[in-house]
Amino acid sequence: MHAPVPPVGSAFLLTQLGTHAAQAFAQRIGELDLTPPQTGLLRAIAGAPGSSQQALADRLGTPATRLVALVDGLEERGLVERRRNPADRRLHAVHLTDAGTALLADIGRVAREHDDDLLAALDPGERARLRELLAKVAADRGLAPGVHPGYRTLPPA
Amino acid sequence: MHAPVPPVGSAFLLTQLGTHAAQAFAQRIGELDLTPPQTGLLRAIAGAPGSSQQALADRLGTPATRLVALVDGLEERGLVERRRNPADRRLHAVHLTDAGTALLADIGRVAREHDDDLLAALDPGERARLRELLAKVAADRGLAPGVHPGYRTLPPA
DNA sequence: TATTGTTATACTCTATAACTATA
DNA sequence: TATAGTTATAGAGTATAACAATA
Numbered sequence: 001m002h003a004p005v006p007p008v009g010s011a012f013l014l015t016q017l018g019t020h021a022a023q024a025f026a027q028r029i030g031e032l033d034l035t036p037p038q039t040g041l042l043r044a045i046a047g048a049p050g051s052s053q054q055a056l057a058d059r060l061g062t063p064a065t066r067l068v069a070l071v072d073g074l075e076e077r078g079l080v081e082r083r084r085n086p087a088d089r090r091l092h093a094v095h096l097t098d099a100g101t102a103l104l105a106d107i108g109r110v111a112r113e114h115d116d117d118l119l120a121a122l123d124p125g126e127r128a129r130l131r132e133l134l135a136k137v138a139a140d141r142g143l144a145p146g147v148h149p150g151y152r153t154l155p156p157a
Numbered sequence: 158m159h160a161p162v163p164p165v166g167s168a169f170l171l172t173q174l175g176t177h178a179a180q181a182f183a184q185r186i187g188e189l190d191l192t193p194p195q196t197g198l199l200r201a202i203a204g205a206p207g208s209s210q211q212a213l214a215d216r217l218g219t220p221a222t223r224l225v226a227l228v229d230g231l232e233e234r235g236l237v238e239r240r241r242n243p244a245d246r247r248l249h250a251v252h253l254t255d256a257g258t259a260l261l262a263d264i265g266r267v268a269r270e271h272d273d274d275l276l277a278a279l280d281p282g283e284r285a286r287l288r289e290l291l292a293k294v295a296a297d298r299g300l301a302p303g304v305h306p307g308y309r310t311l312p313p314a
Numbered sequence: 315t316a317t318t319g320t321t322a323t324a325c326t327c328t329a330t331a332a333c334t335a336t337a
Numbered sequence: 338t339a340t341a342g343t344t345a346t347a348g349a350g351t352a353t354a355a356c357a358a359t360a
Contacts, residue, residue, distance in 0.1 A: 005204045005261070006268060006269075008302075009269065009271070010272060011178050011182065011275045011276065013291040013292060015182065015305065016175075016300055016306060017294060018171050018173075018175010019179065022175065023306060024311075025172065037350095047162045054319080062351095064318080064319070065352075088360070089359060091359095092319070104163065112166065114168050115166035115167060119167060120297060121294050126293075130167060134170040137278050138170060145165075147173075149176045149177045154183070154184050210342065211341060219328095220330085221342070222330080222342090223329075224342095245340095245341090246337085247337065247342070248341065317358100317359085318357100318359080319357085319358085319359100320355105320357075321357095322353105324353080325351085325353095326351085326352100328347100328349085329346100329349100330345105330348095332343100332345075334341100336341080336342100337338100337339080
């Protein structure tokens with residue numbers, strides 16, 4: 001007889017399912033040759049076109065240096081462009097290109113498919129209830145709507 | 158006027174909250190000088206004492222090489238020990254030490270605190286309902302109870 | 315002197331492949 | 338020849354620090 005293994009709580013279920021959902025999304029969005037961070041950045045740019053990189057970094061909660069690398073990757077593929085601000089030449093306003101805007105629509109489609117697949121076990125009423133409960137917890141924990149916490153690393157303890 | 162940003166679905170909420178929960182747990186469990194993967198391994202060993210490293214790797218869905226490094230770290234701290242099997246000297250049976258067993262109890266306490274904190278916004282009925290819905294989805298998606306999907310990496314598409 | 319953006323560098327985590335010992 | 342475990346190595350992703358341009 002040895003000590004019992006402590007049972008997992010609801011938080012673990014949430015973590016487990018959240019990681020699974022993230023992996024499944026990464027796999028799906030990979031078909032568009034995008035990574036999840038790139039996808040989130042595209043959304044952030046679409047939501048606030050012309051933002052400076054500093055502003056985007058603040059919004060996503062990530063170091064500016066990481067944002068530079070992400071924007072580089074998207075710019076090379078012609079999805080976004082940097083436009084220098086003549087009034088303050090330090091600033092680079094980031095905009096979606098037409099290709100970026102088109103790809104955003106594809107992202108929306110992939111996200112809906114992902115959603116349907118993941119929650120296939122729940123009927124519409126259950127889905128609504130789940131969403132409600134998750135939103136309540138997310139609000140209580142101060143999570144910014146639409147911003148993935150993976151852009152920042154928490155300090156140890 | 159530009160193209161609208163596609164709305165996030167319930168799956169995103171799940172991913173967002175799951176990542177948040179994982180970060181919060183990592184922070185808490187860090188107070189015991191443990192990482193989440195180490196914690197999961199301790200639980201797996203407690204659940205099947207004397208397993209070979211190969212068996213543990215299979216159960217967690219991780220490459221054996223990663224398991225070696227994890228066991229190394231726990232063994233150096235005196236939390237687990239490898240016992241050579243005399244009948245087949247290739248096998249290393251992994252067991253918790255007394256210190257490991259004691260730490261497991263602390264892990265259980267920390268996990269309960271984490272659970273309570275994370276779901277503070279929900280009343281008992283809501284918590285039960287959330288757990289039920291999450292469990293239903295997890296079962297449908299084929300997630301092994303108590304095993305975090307983060308031990309394995311999914312192939313791209 | 316302060317701020318935006320960039321580059322250089324190092325660190326952590328994980329995976330792949332090669333190797334050792336036992337069978 | 339096959340299996341358990343290990344070591345060596347390399348890659349991806351991210352962070353910290355130093356730097357350049359502009360204000």
